[in-house]
Amino acid sequence: MTDKLFLDLVNIVGESKVSDKLYERMLYDHDIAPLPPEISLIFNTIPDIVVKPSSVEETSKILKYAYENKIPVIPRGASTWGFGGTIPTNGGIVLELTELKKLSLDVENQTVTVGAGIRWKSLIDYLENCGYTFNVYPSSAISATIGGWIATGGLGIGSLKHGHLKEHVIGLQIITSNGEIKNLSNDNQSESKIIDEIIGSEGTLGIITEATLQIIASPEKTISIAVSFNDFNSLTSVIEKVVVEPVKPYFIEAQDKDYLDLKKAIGIESPDVPILALFVYNGSTSQVEKDVKTLNKLVLEVKGSILPSEFAEKEWIERFYYMRIRKGGPTLLAGEITHPLNKLEEVVNETRIIKKKHNLRMGIKCIMVAEDTVMFMPMYLADERKRWKFVSLLPIVNDITNIGLNAGGGPYGFGIWNSFFLGKVIGDQKLVEIKALKKKMDPNNIMNPSKKYKVMTKFGIPLWGFTFKLFTSVLGLLKYF
Amino acid sequence: MKLTEVRKRGLEKELYSCAQCGYCQDICPIYCEIPWESASPRGKLYWIKKSLTTGFLRSNVELDEDFSKRLYQCTLCGRCHVVCQTMIDTISIWYTARAQTSDAKLRPKTLSQIVTNLEKSQNPYGMDPDTRLDWTDYTGLDDPPLKEKAEIAYFVGCTTAFKGINQNIAFSTSKILNHMGEDWTLLSKDEWCCGSPLLMAGEEEKAKKLAEHNLEELKKRGVKILLTGCPSCYRMWKIEIPKLLGINLDFKVVHTSEYFHNKLSEGKITITPSDDIITYHDPCELSRLSGIIDEPREILKSTSEKYVEIPEHGIDVRCCGGGGLLQANDNELRMSIAKRRLDQIKSTNAKTVTSACPSCNITLNEAIRESKDNIKCLDIAEYLAEKLGF
Numbered sequence: 001m002t003d004k005l006f007l008d009l010v011n012i013v014g015e016s017k018v019s020d021k022l023y024e025r026m027l028y029d030h031d032i033a034p035l036p037p038e039i040s041l042i043f044n045t046i047p048d049i050v051v052k053p054s055s056v057e058e059t060s061k062i063l064k065y066a067y068e069n070k071i072p073v074i075p076r077g078a079s080t081w082g083f084g085g086t087i088p089t090n091g092g093i094v095l096e097l098t099e100l101k102k103l104s105l106d107v108e109n110q111t112v113t114v115g116a117g118i119r120w121k122s123l124i125d126y127l128e129n130c131g132y133t134f135n136v137y138p139s140s141a142i143s144a145t146i147g148g149w150i151a152t153g154g155l156g157i158g159s160l161k162h163g164h165l166k167e168h169v170i171g172l173q174i175i176t177s178n179g180e181i182k183n184l185s186n187d188n189q190s191e192s193k194i195i196d197e198i199i200g201s202e203g204t205l206g207i208i209t210e211a212t213l214q215i216i217a218s219p220e221k222t223i224s225i226a227v228s229f230n231d232f233n234s235l236t237s238v239i240e241k242v243v244v245e246p247v248k249p250y251f252i253e254a255q256d257k258d259y260l261d262l263k264k265a266i267g268i269e270s271p272d273v274p275i276l277a278l279f280v281y282n283g284s285t286s287q288v289e290k291d292v293k294t295l296n297k298l299v300l301e302v303k304g305s306i307l308p309s310e311f312a313e314k315e316w317i318e319r320f321y322y323m324r325i326r327k328g329g330p331t332l333l334a335g336e337i338t339h340p341l342n343k344l345e346e347v348v349n350e351t352r353i354i355k356k357k358h359n360l361r362m363g364i365k366c367i368m369v370a371e372d373t374v375m376f377m378p379m380y381l382a383d384e385r386k387r388w389k390f391v392s393l394l395p396i397v398n399d400i401t402n403i404g405l406n407a408g409g410g411p412y413g414f415g416i417w418n419s420f421f422l423g424k425v426i427g428d429q430k431l432v433e434i435k436a437l438k439k440k441m442d443p444n445n446i447m448n449p450s451k452k453y454k455v456m457t458k459f460g461i462p463l464w465g466f467t468f469k470l471f472t473s474v475l476g477l478l479k480y481f
Numbered sequence: 482m483k484l485t486e487v488r489k490r491g492l493e494k495e496l497y498s499c500a501q502c503g504y505c506q507d508i509c510p511i512y513c514e515i516p517w518e519s520a521s522p523r524g525k526l527y528w529i530k531k532s533l534t535t536g537f538l539r540s541n542v543e544l545d546e547d548f549s550k551r552l553y554q555c556t557l558c559g560r561c562h563v564v565c566q567t568m569i570d571t572i573s574i575w576y577t578a579r580a581q582t583s584d585a586k587l588r589p590k591t592l593s594q595i596v597t598n599l600e601k602s603q604n605p606y607g608m609d610p611d612t613r614l615d616w617t618d619y620t621g622l623d624d625p626p627l628k629e630k631a632e633i634a635y636f637v638g639c640t641t642a643f644k645g646i647n648q649n650i651a652f653s654t655s656k657i658l659n660h661m662g663e664d665w666t667l668l669s670k671d672e673w674c675c676g677s678p679l680l681m682a683g684e685e686e687k688a689k690k691l692a693e694h695n696l697e698e699l700k701k702r703g704v705k706i707l708l709t710g711c712p713s714c715y716r717m718w719k720i721e722i723p724k725l726l727g728i729n730l731d732f733k734v735v736h737t738s739e740y741f742h743n744k745l746s747e748g749k750i751t752i753t754p755s756d757d758i759i760t761y762h763d764p765c766e767l768s769r770l771s772g773i774i775d776e777p778r779e780i781l782k783s784t785s786e787k788y789v790e791i792p793e794h795g796i797d798v799r800c801c802g803g804g805g806l807l808q809a810n811d812n813e814l815r816m817s818i819a820k821r822r823l824d825q826i827k828s829t830n831a832k833t834v835t836s837a838c839p840s841c842n843i844t845l846n847e848a849i850r851e852s853k854d855n856i857k858c859l860d861i862a863e864y865l866a867e868k869l870g871f
Contacts, residue, residue: 019517023547026540027518027527032501037538052516078503099516119507142564143503323500327567330497385497387536 005049005071009093012061017052017099025050028094032323033082033417034331034384036391038475043416044458045087047074047094054099056173056181056209063207064179066093072449073177075203077116077148080140082336083415085152085202089450090458097147100209105130111170113212116147121320132215135162139367142320147208150199152413155338155369157319161248161282163370166199173210174198177442181209197437202415203448205441219282222250225292226312227299228273229254232345234302235277239341241298242279243371247287249295251280252368253319256348258355259363262325262381271307278315322365322377329381333393335400339409341372350403351378358396375412376404395472414452420465422452482544482585484532486577493533496574498567499526505561505571510800510818511554519551522561522571529578549587552578553810556818557681558765558800572770580683591809592682603673603691604639610670613642617667620652631666633658634704636695636718638711639674640839646846647839653866654710654737660869661749665708671698675717676725681806685725692722699732710737710862712767712838719771736767737862738837742776745783752868758787760831761861762822762845763798764838777837777861784868789829799825801836803844819848826856833857835864 006020019025029045039045048071053059066073072092079086088094100115103126110132114123120141127133136158138144149156150172154165162168171185172195184191184198198205229235235254242249254277260270270276281291299306318324326332339347348364355362355378362380369375378400384390401411401418410425411418423431435453450456455463487496505522506512518524528551532542552575561571582588583596598607616637617625635654641647658665673695676688699707707730709715718734744750761777768774774795782788793799802818823845826834834856836842845858859867 021547023528023542023545024517024519026531026542027524030501030527037534037540040538050517078506079501080503122507140502143506320504321566323502323566324568326500327498330494330567332500383497385493 005093008065009049009051009062012065013051013053013058017054017058019050020048028076028096029087031079031081031084031086033084034333036384036387036394038391042457042463042471043087043089044091045089046091047088048091050094050096052096052099056100056175059095059097059100059207059209060175060179060181062093062095063175063177066446067178067444070444070446072446073207074448075147075151075207077145077151078119078140078143080144080148081152081413081415082334083411083413083417085413085415085448085451087416089416089456095207097207097209098145100147102210110215111212112215113210114146116145116207116209116211118146120144120146120149127215128218131218133218134213134215135168136165139319139322146211150208150211151201151203154199155375155412157251157367159369160243160252160371161250166196168214169195169199169211170214171195171212172198172208174206174208176206177444177447182206197434200413202413202452204438204452205447207447221285221288222280222282223288223292224278224280224312224316225295226271226307226309226315227277227279227295227304228271228307229275229277229302229304231274232348234304235275236341236344237302238295238298238304239368242295243368245291245294247281247283247291248371249279249291250282251278251319253278253315254366256364259325259365259379262328262361262363266325266327268324271311273307276307276311276315278312280316325363325379325381328361329383331382331384331390332379333382333397334377334379335397335404336412337376337401337404337409338369338373338412339376339404339407341368341374343407343409344374344376347376347403347407351400354396354399355380358393360393360396373409391475392477394475398472416451416455419452419455420468482581483535484529484544484578484581486581487529487574488533490573490577492570492574492577495569496526496530496533499523499530499569500566501527502566504564504566508560508564508797508799510556510558510802510821511814513821514814514817515554519548520554525551526569526571526574529574544581544585544587546587549582549585550589552582553589553592553806554814555805556765556800556802556807557805559770560765560797560800563769563796576680576683579681580685583683588682589810592806595678595806595809596682596684596687599674599679599691600687604643605674605678606639606643608643613672614667614669616642616648616651619645620648622652622655625655626666627669628666628702630703631664632704633663633665633706633708634699634702635665635667636672636675636707636709636714637667638709638714638839640713640843641711644839644843646843647860650710650839650842650860650862653860653862653871656866656871657741657750657862657869660871661744666702668698668702675714675722677713677717677721678806680717680721689725692726696726704732706733706735708735708737708740710837710839710860712736712764712771713840716766716771736771736773736837738767738777738780739773741862741865742780745780750865750869752784752865754784754786755868756787757785757833758789758829758831759785759833759835759864760789760791760826760829761794762791762801762826762834762836762841763794764836764841765798765800765804767837768798769796777835780861780865781835784865789831791829791834792825801841801844801848803838803840808844815844816848816851819844820852823848823852823854827854831856833859833864835859835861837861
């Protein structure tokens with residue numbers, strides 16, 4: 001089968017774009033979340049083959065082939081997500097889209113059309129050179145691809161001021177599971193609905209090959225202010241006030257003392273404060289100056305203090321380097337949940353109880369992704385070389401997700417590991433709707449199967465939430481070994 | 482064979498701290514030409530990690546020819562370290578892994594030839610050691626100084642001394658030294674390779690022998706300054722040799738661009754500024770790996786009012802493809818990297834591109850010759866000598 005698969009795909013795209021070599025395939029069995037080898041007990045994470053198409057037409061042909069032969073296709077960008085979206089669960093074709101590199105600027109309409117494989121930071125840099133910017137991008141922008149973030153997220157830097165990525169997508173080009181190329185525009189109501197479903201569909205409905213995005217002129221001024229707060233309550237109260245100002249900050253981020261200490265432990269100079277927050281404003285110089293004055297006043301009211309500008313500048317540059325602390329691990333595990341701002345203190349307290357219970361080297365980092373929504377990212381260090389201890393620390397990620405759910409939020413994405421929470425997060429009615437859509441758009445169930453809706457083990461048996469819970473609880477007991 | 486040497490050299494924690502974030506991909510000159518995980522730094526680190534773990538359910542990954550080939554598809558430019566979220570000492574990991582391929586007899590044959598050449602004739606090209614000074618004849622340098630004692634030893638380096646296209650760099654450097662009336666000498670056939678290619682081919686012990694010989698020769702001449710125009714020799718002397726031999730050098734190691742910059746500042750050389758549109762390609766080993774970034778620029782800015790920068794420069798320079806012994810291992814790959822860099826150089830509209838490295842000089846000149854572009858590539862010493870009328 002694999003030989004035939006190889007030859008068939010070589011016929012479609014040519015030999016240099018296909019690999020069936022084990023040394024290559026085994027590098028496509030993971031994402032940024034460190035996994036123990038025990039995972040191979042339930043999943044076959046090494047793909048049968050990896051293909052790297054360099055055009056939309058080639059991508060379409062590959063899908064047509066996979067559709068006709070009912071072979072699972074796992075689309076992949078830079079694989080910088082941590083929920084297992086790009087991990088094969090039972091082999092199949094990994095379709096890496098990083099070579100789709102179209103980039104075309106339409107100055108008249110202020111739009112840019114980009115291939116799925118372009119990295120967000122390259123796009124932002126390119127636009128900046130032309131005097132433009134795109135409002136939102138992920139914190140992993142240096143490597144994250146256009147297609148990857150549209151398919152998995154859409155919340156990140158800039159979302160606080162400019163809203164979800166959805167609001168800036170003019171159109172998408174997708175390839176459906178049978179290989180059909182569709183150009184969808186937000187101007188068309190029915191197409192707009194499909195665009196809405198494709199964004200965040202985690203590669204389960206179709207493959208994003210191009211996106212047309214609305215761009216704006218570069219802001220006149222960007223300024224970042226570093227603030228120290230005594231507690232999360234004061235931070236929350238200031239955020240609540242600044243986000244209702246007529247002009248919202250572009251970005252707000254906070255790190256607690258524990259996180260700063262983890263940075264210090266690896267030699268990164270950080271201020272000795274209970275909470276370090278970064279407020280970034282952009283826009284016209286006069287407006288930004290006004291905003292900063294307001295912030296100063298609000299910070300003083302809660303007995304916070306403005307830190308020297310070098311801290312702010314450094315933190316703004318470092319916004320892409322959220323995993324630096326891993327150096328002290330050498331392994332890093334993290335939760336990633338969104339929840340209402342007014343629950344921040346409660347979520348922090350509950351997370352700290354977990355930290356204490358397991359005696360974790362844990363720190364908290366969070367960013368505001370909407371005026372009332374926090375993306376909460378507690379990170380803790382582990383050492384995967386200490387096999388059983390490491391495995392026992394994995395289920396804690398689930399405990400953190402549960403804190404988010406209890407606070408009225410949920411996981412940031414589903415993939416494999418959070419698929420069990422899907423119903424709880426979106427509600428039963430929506431679940432029925434999207435399952436129907438999945439069936440309609442992917443009748444042969446080849447589009448990133450075994451993700452988000454229903455996870456199947458390599459034995460073809462569904463992995464239900466309670467069995468997974470049992471599995472992770474057993475892993476949790478391994479610390480006694 | 483497992484890559485256990487990484488563990489033995491205390492690099493295991495570095496290796497495990499790879500977050501697989503992929504920031505090292507698009508900046509990697511190799512990945513840009515071979516866009517597969519196995520050719521990217523994060524893919525290589527993941528592979529090495531897998532080869533270090535053994536036991537129940539663990540993959541049984543052994544060092545083989547395919548992966549060994551990938552390890553040598555690397556220019557050792559070090560940019561993966563600079564962009565790394567966890568600041569992994571990637572360069573040490575690449576050197577260590579290469580050392581183990583040599584133990585496993587999996588090193589590419591062309592590199593083994595270089596090692597043999599170095600053992601036999603103390604230069605990577607297998608040239609007769611007696612011809613090391615022939616460049617003085619070819620370039621017409623009168624009375625090359627061969628002193629018993631001197632303040633400065635000009636350590637020419639094999640790639641400058643033996644490669645025709647680079648010999649004018651040595652000539653230019655000599656002329657400027659003479660012009661300033663410096664007390665300097667060449668080492669002639671007593672100069673052996675600095676050992677850098679041996680480290681790149683994974684042969685540390687052999688590199689030590691060369692270094693010990695060179696040290697002896699420098700000591701004999703009472704040298705206070707070792708001057709070189711080759712960033713590989715420079716980094717080898719400044720960083721690697723003291724580490725390899727566990728010693729502190731009792732002379733200064735200075736790159737020609739630093740030296741000439743100082744002399745310009747002191748007013749020992751004066752040049753009338755021209756309106757040449759000129760740019761500078763940073764050699765990776767000089768800028769990113771040794772921190773010499775401003776000095777060459779200062780020289781060029783003082784000689785031309787129209788100095789321009791190439792995209793991706795300084796610490797973020799994109800490698801030209803000339804490093805890591807890639808020429809010997811995969812010349813086609815080297816040339817495709819060079820073409821990409823040349824395109825960036827051309828985007829500046831400069832008529833002259835300078836560099837400060839014999840390997841960059843060969844590589845960029847080759848790329849220009851192939852593309853038939855109307856752009857001149859010179860070493861900074863050549864450019865300076867030209868301006869001084871030599």
